Amino acid sequence: MLFPKPLAGIVIVLTLALTQGCVVTRGTVGEPLQEEAISAIKKGTTTMAEVVSLIGAPDRIVRGYDREIFHYYYYDGKSPAMLLLLLNFIRIDIKSDNLYVFFNRSGIAEEVVYGKRTDRTQFRLWPFGD
């Protein structure tokens, strides 16, 4: 036997006592954007239909200077909280990924703008500081 019974009991009780009041939450909006699919978009050749088959239907369609822009986004939020008897700390960190595919008047992709921030989302409890 790895642990004698009293020691195992103490470890379980200590773990429960130390983690009581801890809340860990994760929330996402949309699906993560697949970088392989994004890199498969070739400027000047990939059509609107091909973009849809690669990544799916856009979350928004924007018009800019008479051109269609497909906007895809993904949000990731991480929130640890410590809800003790007398003191509460809650912190929520949310970041977004955004992908824009600009099409020319013929419906061919002419620019791809992609920014990823969600890889920097952290479970950070301490609410003070930067």
Next chain:
Amino acid sequence: MTNVAARFPSIRLVISTLCILVLCAGCSVRRVVFNDVVTTEQINFIRIGQTTILELADHIGAPDEVTESEFGAVALYNWSDTKSAALDFGALARLVLPYAPTLTLNKTGITPEQFQVVFDPQWTVRAYGFSRRTTDEPVVWFWPF
């Protein structure tokens, strides 16, 4: 006879810990951070009429929104740092009383900020600017008045 002087450091430690607990009792600190802050230093590279949306995305990431305005296409970068603190004066009483009295002071400062970039038809920067910048507020500030 008990040596009180020898025990004094430990008594002081216990009293200090109790004082800190009493001072923190009923405190609640919440913070919601959305996206990264765009600073003026980060946008120093922008040259009107030269910088493209692609170069902008390389330096500060893709915008959160692209929209068309009467001045042309606009890219918006959004971020916020919401701080909220509360002090519940009933927290200590709940430890000893059979009912749960509540008297809470709470202050929340929601500070959405925005960096806006207007583009010309070639998608190079025509103009840019920050929305109303807020001054840094302390994380713990529960006085609502």
